[in-house]
Amino acid sequence: MQVILKIISYIGLALTVVPSFLVFSGTIEPELHKTLMLAGALSWFLTAPFWMNKQKQAKASIE
């Protein structure tokens, strides 16, 4: 389950930054980039809290 959440999180980060490079290169329009960035933000914040801090807690308990 965590692997799936992580994949969605990283897709969220990719959706945040990659579209801007496509605007820079003239491949997509700025409006589409803004929509994709919002989708990226939602993907990140809906999934990252479930694995980022849990991973740290597990590491701390091992230590």
Place this chain on the structure above:
Amino acid sequence: MKTSLAKQLDSINEYEREPVPEHKLKGLKSFIGMYAGEHTAGTEFVIGPLFVVHGVSAPDLFLGLLVGNLLAILSWAILCAPIAVKVRLTLYYQLEKICGRYLVSGYNIVNALMFCFLAGSMIAVAATAVGIPFNIAMPGLDDMYPTSVGWMATVFLVGAVITVVAILGYEQISKFANICAPWMILVFIAAAFAVMPQLGITSFGSFWEVAQTRIWNGVPVEGFSKFTFWHVTFFAWFANMAMHIGMGDLSILRYARKWQYGFASTTGMFIGHVMAWIASGVLVAAASGEVTPGPIAFNSAGIAGAICVMIAGWTTANPTIYRAGLAIQSIVPNVKRWKVTLLVGLVTTVAALFPALVMRLLDFVALYGLVLMPMGAIIFIDFYIIPKLGLRSNYASMVKSPFNAAAAITWVATLLLCLFLNFYQGIEIFFLGLPGWFIAATLYIVLSKLYQKKVTQPLEVKVSASSF
């Protein structure tokens, strides 16, 4: 339910008056996330435009940011972190041992108020973003007083969320910053890249030419002074003077396993400050001089950009309210930290209602760093130099005095001398930190020699008399 929540909050131990125990120390990643989050902040959306407005040239900006931020990192790693990991105490408890309870109480009130105003400005920056997608009437940066009910409601909502996270302690702040940091950094990068074609930057090769002619063209806006390489360098170095030279981050770095974790500030300085200040400069140029944080982020990155400004404000305000809570708690140690932080959060939120706080941010940040800096110099000298001179470190604690006059005179005299240099010699406030540190260090050594001799002499006589 109410009792249970209060008990839970009372049980959060942040080691305000004891060294952090070994099992509570944190790894490097905690500090990397904390620094990256804290310094990729709402203020960057104000500071970046400032360089454009003040007409700094592109070479001066890039070189100044490189040198200034390197000096800031070294200040954290060499001045602050080694003391933090040796004593593992909060700034306030360490100062109490050196300066005595009365002096630290006065210092802490000033300090906490400044932290409240700083956090308040961050709440205001965050609120300028919150209102955009909902069409809430927000004040402009030129407004001094609250302008609408919608603005006030937004500020109170943002302030409430930030205060609750700060009440839950360092663990919660660290978790929050860790989640936000990677995304925020990418939003800054993405927003800048997306508007580059509007400025005529269509390849990496064309960036430098456009940067010099259309973004940082070296011409200040009318009514603003011209910034040079030295302004950028000292601004970058001393923007967080209160945290490194002023030793504010003793409270954070006391959790570090090793002093080398002070270098974790690299993420804050280079990914945060350098990248964010450059990115926000690009955004301002693309927005034809518009400098309000919310709108420039919204124009370039849509709702995600507005969310970024809001979160960037949160991740700075959170540790600042936490620090203010610690400052007040050291004055009233018997009151639980969460109750103190709740009060601090309320004061901060009320301050955030006034947009003037954002407009005066740069002057305020400079003043706040300068006010706290002499105490950082006192801690440094007390830790490294005082024992080598045959004098006593932690003097107030050693002689059980509530007031160390040497420290008090050092603090006040340094600030007066800095004010003199500012008013009568025309030295700008951001350049005063360096001479100010040496003034404070010298004064504290000289005054400690005089004061400790004067105070310890009667003690020694008393001891020798009783021994007969």
